[in-house]
Amino acid sequence: MAQPILRKELFDLPDDVIYLDGNSLGPLPTAALKRAENVMRREWGVDLIRAWNTADWMTLPQKVGDKIAPLIGAPAGSIATGDTLSIKVFQALGAALKMRPDRRVILSDNGNFPTDLYMAQGLVDALDQDYELKTPAPEDVIDAIDASVAVVMLTHVDYRSGRLHDMSEITKRAHDAGAIVIWDLAHSAGAMPIDLAKCHAEFAVGCTYKYLNGGPGSPAFIYVRPDIADQVKPILAGWMGHTAPFAMDSKYQPASATERLRVGTPPIIQLSVLDTALDIWTDVDLHQVRDASIELSELFIQEVEARCPQLKLASPRNADQRGSQVSFRFEQGYAAMQALVDHGVIGDFRAPNIMRFGFTPMYLNKSDVLKASDVIEDIISNEIWKRPKYQTVSLVT
Amino acid sequence: MAQPILRKELFDLPDDVIYLDGNSLGPLPTAALKRAENVMRREWGVDLIRAWNTADWMTLPQKVGDKIAPLIGAPAGSIATGDTLSIKVFQALGAALKMRPDRRVILSDNGNFPTDLYMAQGLVDALDQDYELKTPAPEDVIDAIDASVAVVMLTHVDYRSGRLHDMSEITKRAHDAGAIVIWDLAHSAGAMPIDLAKCHAEFAVGCTYKYLNGGPGSPAFIYVRPDIADQVKPILAGWMGHTAPFAMDSKYQPASATERLRVGTPPIIQLSVLDTALDIWTDVDLHQVRDASIELSELFIQEVEARCPQLKLASPRNADQRGSQVSFRFEQGYAAMQALVDHGVIGDFRAPNIMRFGFTPMYLNKSDVLKASDVIEDIISNEIWKRPKYQTVSLVT
Numbered sequence: 001m002a003q004p005i006l007r008k009e010l011f012d013l014p015d016d017v018i019y020l021d022g023n024s025l026g027p028l029p030t031a032a033l034k035r036a037e038n039v040m041r042r043e044w045g046v047d048l049i050r051a052w053n054t055a056d057w058m059t060l061p062q063k064v065g066d067k068i069a070p071l072i073g074a075p076a077g078s079i080a081t082g083d084t085l086s087i088k089v090f091q092a093l094g095a096a097l098k099m100r101p102d103r104r105v106i107l108s109d110n111g112n113f114p115t116d117l118y119m120a121q122g123l124v125d126a127l128d129q130d131y132e133l134k135t136p137a138p139e140d141v142i143d144a145i146d147a148s149v150a151v152v153m154l155t156h157v158d159y160r161s162g163r164l165h166d167m168s169e170i171t172k173r174a175h176d177a178g179a180i181v182i183w184d185l186a187h188s189a190g191a192m193p194i195d196l197a198k199c200h201a202e203f204a205v206g207c208t209y210k211y212l213n214g215g216p217g218s219p220a221f222i223y224v225r226p227d228i229a230d231q232v233k234p235i236l237a238g239w240m241g242h243t244a245p246f247a248m249d250s251k252y253q254p255a256s257a258t259e260r261l262r263v264g265t266p267p268i269i270q271l272s273v274l275d276t277a278l279d280i281w282t283d284v285d286l287h288q289v290r291d292a293s294i295e296l297s298e299l300f301i302q303e304v305e306a307r308c309p310q311l312k313l314a315s316p317r318n319a320d321q322r323g324s325q326v327s328f329r330f331e332q333g334y335a336a337m338q339a340l341v342d343h344g345v346i347g348d349f350r351a352p353n354i355m356r357f358g359f360t361p362m363y364l365n366k367s368d369v370l371k372a373s374d375v376i377e378d379i380i381s382n383e384i385w386k387r388p389k390y391q392t393v394s395l396v397t
Numbered sequence: 398m399a400q401p402i403l404r405k406e407l408f409d410l411p412d413d414v415i416y417l418d419g420n421s422l423g424p425l426p427t428a429a430l431k432r433a434e435n436v437m438r439r440e441w442g443v444d445l446i447r448a449w450n451t452a453d454w455m456t457l458p459q460k461v462g463d464k465i466a467p468l469i470g471a472p473a474g475s476i477a478t479g480d481t482l483s484i485k486v487f488q489a490l491g492a493a494l495k496m497r498p499d500r501r502v503i504l505s506d507n508g509n510f511p512t513d514l515y516m517a518q519g520l521v522d523a524l525d526q527d528y529e530l531k532t533p534a535p536e537d538v539i540d541a542i543d544a545s546v547a548v549v550m551l552t553h554v555d556y557r558s559g560r561l562h563d564m565s566e567i568t569k570r571a572h573d574a575g576a577i578v579i580w581d582l583a584h585s586a587g588a589m590p591i592d593l594a595k596c597h598a599e600f601a602v603g604c605t606y607k608y609l610n611g612g613p614g615s616p617a618f619i620y621v622r623p624d625i626a627d628q629v630k631p632i633l634a635g636w637m638g639h640t641a642p643f644a645m646d647s648k649y650q651p652a653s654a655t656e657r658l659r660v661g662t663p664p665i666i667q668l669s670v671l672d673t674a675l676d677i678w679t680d681v682d683l684h685q686v687r688d689a690s691i692e693l694s695e696l697f698i699q700e701v702e703a704r705c706p707q708l709k710l711a712s713p714r715n716a717d718q719r720g721s722q723v724s725f726r727f728e729q730g731y732a733a734m735q736a737l738v739d740h741g742v743i744g745d746f747r748a749p750n751i752m753r754f755g756f757t758p759m760y761l762n763k764s765d766v767l768k769a770s771d772v773i774e775d776i777i778s779n780e781i782w783k784r785p786k787y788q789t790v791s792l793v794t
Contacts, residue, residue: 021446036666041430045409045411084660113636123632216448237518240483252511263481263484270664
């Protein structure tokens, strides 16, 4: 199948790189530049404080949420945007624990992204009520669900291996046991079809700077299932989540539904850039994105394994159990990734030995994958990674 | 005295307005436009994920904090930036309560900005440990400090009246009673000299989109007194506050000192804009700013009172007890402010009847104040505010 959703012309990508790290930071959508200039020069610069009304800054977080909603199978009005993913995890977890006051176990897995676990640890420490954070191996999570579990909190796609959790199955099992479910969609929103409404989980959170191309540090999102939104007790009771922020009441009264999960003054410049970045998804079929991503991933695995036996596949071999990234283990992966980046193939490295490559068919095709494979073969077979300059630089991604 | 710190050429202000709302949203610093274009086009667009290293995105929050530090009398390294002011209030309060585990009273005042009180209410509800939020009138706070108080949390300058709390006196009294002190500097950072080191408060928080001109929704800041920073237990235990974020440990280990109050991935575009906005303060003497602001405020009060007896001063008459804003009560203040804005004098309105005007000598002089007074006189004396079009539009600021 061809790449029906290749829209490379919408991105401002350098000619001399093959970018296999859209799973960490998506590239710059060309239209975002003009949007940022407009929000700064005209809205902020000319309208000044009036722009909260004239440029609809007040409603921008909801507008952006409504553009994310169809990408993850959520209805309009069910997503609040702002803050960071860490904060959104905290909000979801804080609200979820209040919904199961008699239970004391938070169930996650030991492959979850660290900040999700850290935020849970911070909350547990603060609450000081014998909560326990359990983190079995990903494959053992489902059997660890029992009537002691207040919340199951998992990341859909493992950030290191790309391993996929079965959202429907785990959610059903959790609900059967009376637990609340929080899905972190950081590594799946924009990479594959997600049907939150069907999955019926209570909460989902995610970030927008990976597959959604919102820019470095763009605002995060939180979804609440509409039928329970009005039961949510916000732990972060900010004025933007008040039912009437400008009434300046001294008592917090939560806004209805998802709006109560807004917290402080929204970051208007980054939200505007994200708003424009999301326009790229109009009329995109995520099933097509997923099919094309699998096709690229399969080709990549085949080529790398054939050429570089030193690299061991760290992702599930079965594409149905894998997100939109492919990881290989290589003891010298840190240096090898430095060398790759220096030769124009940008992936990233995750401790202790994971070389990670993301496949984003909006701006990658088979030819890119073959070219990247050539470079990887050169770096590995010729041991180019041994050069001193690839041993020292810090790579933070 | 002339306006020694007038730097109007550094701002991109429209010619047809007199901007008396820099206390709500500072104007666009001209250099910020180029900075935003650079961070998007070159850092994000070209360097992509590499920019976390090549453009020093990882250290940007600290760099920005170090530019704020001298403006509030704080040493380098004592300020973390990011998130919103609401989140920073929550962090400070969460940490402060842990430092006084045997006490149950949070003392604020009933004139505090609502989100500070809301965040306290959300935290108190979540902790479920009989905490009590007390909010006496501002003038009664000092006598309400006793040995039951865990934390005194106040905003330095009242957002409505401009009334100033005496930071030194209240902090001393609180410390004598064994309480922790949190100052919200939202309405004073960049408006007047602040000496946090001398005041000796444990925490301070603030926002950067008012007098610091960081743009709509620019990141907030939190200060921790250096000698206690390593005792702070972060309630929001995000990965960016981990001692080694990219080690991807499963257990949270706080970074040393203020760094542990970073939470999630920083909003790089808005931080960059703020970073450039802060360059305006190089070599500015905040004592001069304060003197000039008082001079402008005094002139404004004198002119408005002489011309518009219908407007009643809501701010302290004594300039030493007043921040950098002047508020007048007027029952038809909402409509009157709409009319003023429509006639090029931009202030704002705060329920129920406060017309608020900010004085920022970086881009305002006496001539502006006199022109604004002319317009106010016209609107009030000729009852222009009675026109139907000024009765309906929503003004959110």
